[in-house]
Amino acid sequence: MSIMASRPVPRDDASWRRRRLGLFSVCLAALLLPICFSGGAVATPAIGAALHGSALEMRWITSAFMLAFGGCLMAAGACADAFGRKRIFLLGVGCLLLTSLALAFSRSALAVDWLRALQGVSAAATLAGGGASLAQDFDGHARARAYGLLGTTFGVGLAFGPLLAGLLIVRFGWQGVFAATAVVAALALVIGTRGMRESRDPAATGLDWPGTLSFTGALASFTYGVIQAPALGATAPEVIGALAFAVVLAVAFVAIERRVAHPMLDLTLFRYVRFIGVQLLPVATSCCYIVLLVLLPLRFIGVHGDSEVTAGLRMTALSLPMLVVPFVATQLARRIPSGVLCSTGLVLAAAGLAWLARTVGAPDTGVLCPALWPMLLIGAGSAMPWGLMDGLSVSVVPTDRAGMAMGIFNTTRVASEGVMLALVGAVLIALIGAQLPDMPGAVAPDVAREAVNRLVAGDMHGAMARAPAWGEAALRSAYEHAFATLLDRLAIVTLLCAIVVFACLSGKTRSGATDTADLGEPSTDTATP
Incomplete structure (x- = not known):
């Protein structure tokens, strides 16, 4: 036994163990993303009752997360290629950890809304960096199995996220949903630091800032106008202005993407x-x-x-x-x-x-x-x-x-x-x-x-x-x-x-x-x- 314990691990076995650790870290993070989405919805009534938030503030609890997630996903992918997939993944998971902890200690519904938006940005970086890193560590049938496991993990989060959130709320209050998210994010961060390999695209051209800002601005303005309309009235200047600004930014985005050498879209x-x-x-x-x-x-x-x-x-x-x-x-x-x-x-x-x-x-x-x-x-x-x-x-x-x-x-x-x-x-x-x-x-x-x-x-x-x-x-x-x-x-x-x-x-x-x-x-x- 002592001889076997002292024998050096073959290089291929060490590489396979590292890749499995990296895959486990990405899957842990992928488990969090649907729970962040559905868990926030289940916790919304409890958050509203505890923090006495307005109706609009309660609606933004989920919308802020999804808006930031969708608006930043493509930009996060470009950053992962340019600055390193592991770096962007770990940055995303680390921010997910910090925002989840901050959410657990929030004392106002408005603070919850802003932190949920930051959580959405973190989720975009996590998904973009983690998904891209798997393509570098696996190929052929192994890559198919890795992405299949990633999809299955995401499905588990979707299937059991609401139930898990409900159990945590009953036992620990609405803060328990975000505290649990922070614990899993910390585990994914530690494992990812050890198991993931850094990679980047040497031909990456960086981030298309004009395209990113116009796209995210159009998406945010449109969503803001739609959510504010029922509360302020469809003809309110704030609503009309937000929707008009969204149209202007959308047109600008199309014009920018048609002219830049390396478009985001x-x-x-x-x-x-x-x-x-x-x-x-x-x-x-x-x-x-x-x-x-x-x-x-x-x-x-x-x-x-x-x-x-x-x-x-x-x-x-x-x-x-x-x-x-x-x-x-x-x-x-x-x-x-x-x-x-x-x-x-x-x-x-x-x-x-x-x-x-x-x-x-x-x-x-x-x-x-x-x-x-x-x-x-x-x-x-x-x-x-x-x-x-x-x-x-x-x-x-x-x-x-x-x-x-x-x-x-x-x-x-x-x-x-x-x-x-x-x-x-x-x-x-x-x-x-x-x-x-x-x-x-x-x-x-x-x-x-x-x-x-x-x-x-x-x-x-x-x-x-x-x-x-x-x-x-x-x-x-x-x-x-x-x-x-x-x-x-x-x-x-x-x-x-x-x-x-x-x-x-x-x-x-x-x-x-x-x-x-x-x-x-x-x-x-x-x-x-």
Whole structure:
């Protein structure tokens, strides 16, 4: 035994151990990201009750995270290539640790909002640096297995994040969600420091600052205007100014990206019809899946009065299919065209949304409520394109442009989630306002807006305190009718996305390297759009 213990470890074994440590660190960080998203939604009612935040401050708890995440993801990828993937990953995880600790000790809802935005920036750096580092440490089948494990870890976070958040809130209060995040981030930081290898792209041109600032500014201004509109009124100068500024910045972004030598976003990729179809997939899954990860916990906890644990258990019905169905979809894609599978999944999700709308208002029977079956169908349908769209994002463009395509896709995915959350929240507020009885003199317009905003943020008690003339029964009835209408509209949008995705992605599938003939281009090795 002593001889074996003193024998030096072979060089290859040492390298493999280091790479496994690096993979473990990235997977730990990936586990945190969906928990940061869904855990914040579950904790929102408790944060609002403890810190007495306004309705707008409560809505920004999730939107600030998603906005910063989506707006900074592509810039973080460029920084990782230029300054080092390990360095950006460790910087992201370290900031995730610090912001999570600061969130646990926050004493105002406004501070929580700003820290959640910083947490989103940290998440972007973590994902960009960690994902890029795996591509340098693994190749061939090992790389496929590494990314498969990364996706599975992300799915575990989605599936059990709400339940874990609920358990932590019941045991430690809302601070427990962020304290637990800090502990896991610290573990990922220590392991990543030891196990990851530094790498960078020697040909990297650095960050496209004009493009980054204009894109992030447009996204932030649009989201701000949409979220502020229900509280201030759609015609308020602040709202109109924010939306107009978003349009100006969006136009400037397109002009900048068309002129710079090394753009952050290569707009010519949108000449590929199949590439456009792939970009619709995260938009569709945002409509039918991501928004429900936020709206349903607020409904269960804030409007129905369920405990955080009960809400977390119910949410597993929505996310549990993410652990199995993506793998099944990748196996089916060997025999069935990916476009057919993706559009079929979206049709199933749309049917689940319509079914869920029919269960709104049905009597609850504890954890096993009537909504569980349609939630399972929505989760299973959403998981089919979820398991395929990452691979499709790089397979529908020429091979030499795959990296840019992946960056655009990830940005579209996260940015669309943040924008969709803001839009759906605004629509739900408008629908509730239309359902409530008009009581001139009893409920002033500004008071009514604040009450409805609080209701959507999961604060039934705050809504009743602002507008006692309506009463709990009227508020709950208006919410349920509006929620059912919203689900029907989301089902229609998802179904339309399924039709467009099928039209864009129909045709031959490929099993090997990118074939530009499938993109509607001449079948040549150097084809350009």
